[in-house]
Amino acid sequence: MGRTPCCDRAAVKRGPWSPEEDEALRSYVQRHGSGGNWIAMPKKAGLKRCGKSCRLRWLNYLRPDIRHGGFTAEEDAVILSLYTQLGSKWSLIASQMEGRTDNDVKNHWNTKLKKRLLAAAGTFSPAPHARVPAPAPAFRTGHVSPLSLVPSVGIPTVKNRAYTYDDFLGAGARDPFAAADGSTSGAFRGCRPPMVHGGQRAQ
DNA sequence: AAAATTTTCAACCGCCCAACA
């Protein structure tokens, strides 16, 4: 059972993208766009890749407006705030953050923020009431602002204003990212230089 | 210095949904 694959797995290349493939994809998309059809696009662009893989590579890495690594404390706080209200709606969360992708946000949460919260609070899980039902259909089309569909929550608009950590922590609230010894800027502790393309970390 | 472990993130997988025939 199950649906047919979107492409012939035996006939497409998988794994890390080479610089040549990146360039081929970038130049094609910049000249023609995806053509409204990611499945057909790889062939036109001369790529032996699955269309979904091309789409993912473009959206998560090659798009010119992407920022990689180096999440700020403010961004951490936004992610935390939105996660507690929306749950793991990474695309929604990312849509409120300039230059961030859902994959970036998801990775950042899973590798750093979740661990910090667990360490700081003992156990952490979003408040059950905070989770919203399955998104309305318009969510997925991008024609409607996702946040307009959850009017009951006051989600700050990151794109319009710089946020301070305090915006998301009530007066006297415990800073979940603060170090156990009470020192501040927990969000920056123990951070290593961000990785760059190919998994290599910047020095 | 080398081995083991941890961390990070790019990429894949499978599912859901909307559009269309």
Next chain:
DNA sequence: TTGTTGGGCGGTTGAAAATTT
């Protein structure tokens, strides 16, 4: 109305770098 197709999403995995032992 039903079946098919493609786009999009969240969850998960695996390779490589960084860190620790």
